[in-house]
Amino acid sequence: MKPIRWLVYSVWGMLTLLTGCQPRSASSLVLQPPPKGALQIVFFDVGQGDAALVQFPNGKTMLVDGGPPESATALIGKLHQLKVARIDYLVATHPHSDHIGGFVKLLNTLPVGEVWDPGFVYDSPVYLDYLRAVKRSGAKFRTVGTGYQATPAPNCQMEVFAPSKPFLRGTRSDANNASIVMRLRFGKVRVLFTGDIEREGRARIYRQGADLRAEVLKVAHHGSYNGTDLAFLNRVRPRIAIISCGWRNLYGHPHKEALQALQKAGATIYRTDLQGDITVRVQGDRLQVFTARKASPGVAPAVPAGAFAFIGNRVSKVYHAPDCKGLPKPENRVYFRSREEAEQAGYRPHRACIGQP
Numbered sequence: 357m358k359p360i361r362w363l364v365y366s367v368w369g370m371l372t373l374l375t376g377c378q379p380r381s382a383s384s385l386v387l388q389p390p391p392k393g394a395l396q397i398v399f400f401d402v403g404q405g406d407a408a409l410v411q412f413p414n415g416k417t418m419l420v421d422g423g424p425p426e427s428a429t430a431l432i433g434k435l436h437q438l439k440v441a442r443i444d445y446l447v448a449t450h451p452h453s454d455h456i457g458g459f460v461k462l463l464n465t466l467p468v469g470e471v472w473d474p475g476f477v478y479d480s481p482v483y484l485d486y487l488r489a490v491k492r493s494g495a496k497f498r499t500v501g502t503g504y505q506a507t508p509a510p511n512c513q514m515e516v517f518a519p520s521k522p523f524l525r526g527t528r529s530d531a532n533n534a535s536i537v538m539r540l541r542f543g544k545v546r547v548l549f550t551g552d553i554e555r556e557g558r559a560r561i562y563r564q565g566a567d568l569r570a571e572v573l574k575v576a577h578h579g580s581y582n583g584t585d586l587a588f589l590n591r592v593r594p595r596i597a598i599i600s601c602g603w604r605n606l607y608g609h610p611h612k613e614a615l616q617a618l619q620k621a622g623a624t625i626y627r628t629d630l631q632g633d634i635t636v637r638v639q640g641d642r643l644q645v646f647t648a649r650k651a652s653p654g655v656a657p658a659v660p661a662g663a664f665a666f667i668g669n670r671v672s673k674v675y676h677a678p679d680c681k682g683l684p685k686p687e688n689r690v691y692f693r694s695r696e697e698a699e700q701a702g703y704r705p706h707r708a709c710i711g712q713p
């Protein structure tokens with residue numbers, strides 16, 4: 357019983373949610389290389405598309421999707437800002453242009469170690485350009501599917517749940533359903549990458565009996581109705597959900613069905629269309645989220661009201677009631693759901709607002 361309790365308190369008790377109350381300072385935190393020993397994932401705002409960079413504690417890097425072609429220049433600029441000089445693993449979840457379009461320019465710009473691709477044959481000019489760029493780059497091309505595992509860094513495991521062969525045919529989008537679905541585990545934190553997997557592809561994963569639980573979920577298919585449902589969320593049980601989609605995109609992503617399911621599942625939703633680049637940093641038992649900007653009014657706030665009852669100060673280790681006059685600066689805030697949780701994490705009460713325990 358001990359290890360699980362410890363996991364709950366240490367990971368979620370120390371959950372820090374830092375949102376962009378001060379846009380300038382927050383955005384400078386978002387595109388900073390991770391501190392020593394930390395694992396960091398940046399979900400880039402690439403407009404309508406997906407691109408996420410994993411920086412492992414040993415300095416290795418993995419880029420999961422590369423956004424559409426038109427965002428490539430900005431993406432490469434952001435990689436420079438993050439001091440990335442090489443991509444060790446480049447993952448093309450599936451051959452759609454909003455996922456691999458940016459890879460063409462990137463493969464011509466940065467050295468790439470190996471490419472993970474589901475091997476789904478797709479006849480589009482962008483996909484063929486990407487294949488040619490891979491070949492030119494000299495990167496190793498690896499077809500990756502269910503059961504594949506890798507350890508890119510000590511204590512960092514990648515586990516692949518999809519696609520399985522033969523590929524699904526006759527679905528709404530066979531290419532989406534061929535998406536690489538994989539989970540990264542670093543210590544006690546798990547992050548699930550889903551590409552654009554749809555209902556049929558997920559059903560196939562369930563049949564394999566895979567344990568899909570993850571604290572952080574990259575929401576499938578830009579928050580489309582066909583990428584998220586409660587059956588899936590009940591298996592993943594995410595605390596943090598990242599939706600990567602374009603501001604006022606043509607598809608109406610994210611769809612209300614997906615947002616409602618995520619809210620029902622109790623996940624805190626982050627959106628690249630509203631908050632820009634989103635950084636998830638895991639250091640020891642602490643998980644932090646930084647966003648480049650604040651969500652616009654009228655849409656889902658980054659931290660749902662009432663979700664956290666107490667606010668701690670990371671520096672002084674004192675915790676406060678949310679209406680206290682002496683709340684810490686936004687960048688030093690740690691949120692707790694209960695006094696017990698705050699005490700467990702080693703915080704003591706602020707006498708003025710909470711009094712003696």
Ligand SMILES: [Zn+2]
Pocket residue numbers: 405406452454455552577578
């Ligand atoms: Zn897509």
Ligand SMILES: [Zn+2]
Pocket residue numbers: 450452531532552
């Ligand atoms: Zn797609």
